[in-house]
Amino acid sequence: MSPSSVTNKLSSKARIARLLLKILGWKLVNDNNHMPDQYVIIVIPHTTNWDFPLGLLARAAIGEEVAFVGKDSLFKGLLGLIMRWLNGYPVDRSKRNNYVDAVADMFQTHESFKLCIAPEGTRKKVTELKTGFYYIALKAKVPLILCRFDAGRHVIDFSKPFYPSGDKEKDFTFLKAHYEGVRGLRAENSFEWE
Numbered sequence: 001m002s003p004s005s006v007t008n009k010l011s012s013k014a015r016i017a018r019l020l021l022k023i024l025g026w027k028l029v030n031d032n033n034h035m036p037d038q039y040v041i042i043v044i045p046h047t048t049n050w051d052f053p054l055g056l057l058a059r060a061a062i063g064e065e066v067a068f069v070g071k072d073s074l075f076k077g078l079l080g081l082i083m084r085w086l087n088g089y090p091v092d093r094s095k096r097n098n099y100v101d102a103v104a105d106m107f108q109t110h111e112s113f114k115l116c117i118a119p120e121g122t123r124k125k126v127t128e129l130k131t132g133f134y135y136i137a138l139k140a141k142v143p144l145i146l147c148r149f150d151a152g153r154h155v156i157d158f159s160k161p162f163y164p165s166g167d168k169e170k171d172f173t174f175l176k177a178h179y180e181g182v183r184g185l186r187a188e189n190s191f192e193w194e
Contacts, residue, residue: 010063017060021156026054029157030062032145036161037112040137041066041145044129046118047184051149054185055116056086058147058156066114069103100135107140116147127192134171137164146175152183 010018021028043055059066067087075083075090083090089106091099107113117136119129137144143161150157159178164171 013060014063017057021057021061024057025154027153027155028058028061029155032062032158032160035062035064035114035145036143038107038110038140038142039114039145039161040133040140040142041114041116041147041158042133043116043118043147043149044120044179045149045182045184046120047186050185051118054149054156059116062158064114065112066116067106068116100132100139103132104136104139107142131168134164134168138166146178148179148182149184150182151185151187152181 018028043051055068065087067089069089069091070083072090072092074080075088080090091102103115106115115136117133119131119133133144143163145161146159148155148157162174
């Protein structure tokens with residue numbers, strides 16, 4: 001499918017989002033002509049609160065209804081209504097519940113479900129990624145879409161679907177190669193692959 005035919009099929013919402021990204025100096029790269037009905041997008045790096053509105057623009061620009069999870073304290077009152085309207089799902093982190101099972105079950109109850117997770121788990125500098133995204137994809141039997149918010153090059157890109165094999169070491173070697181050298185909006189908080 002040619003780039004012009006892809007552009008012709010975009011909704012007005014997607015076109016506006018792409019225009020806003022362009023005005024903000026960002027280039028969007030998405031080589032997926034057809035995204036699967038279910039997947040987990042992982043976004044690396046996550047270094048600032050500005051990643052959230054940038055992510056909303058990127059989501060609109062690719063024309064996908066991608067959900068996200070957040071700590072349940074964000075889902076109270078007016079903010080909670082807004083978060084749900086934006087397709088957010090609260091997660092209770094205070095209890096010793098099985099986060100991976102609970103999130104993986106969402107894929108079983110929805111015919112079409114797409115979820116975005118920031119494996120750093122915070123906007124601060126971290127030395128290890130949280131691995132829940134990996135085990136959610138394995139348990140739900142869905143692919144990962146790897147998204148880079150590369151502020152160094154001002155590019156947001158989406159990989160083709162990657163199906164984790166269950167060999168964590170091998171799969172994380174692949175992830176490292178994909179994300180190595182990518183810098184976030186707050187470069188000093190970017191995750192460093194070892």
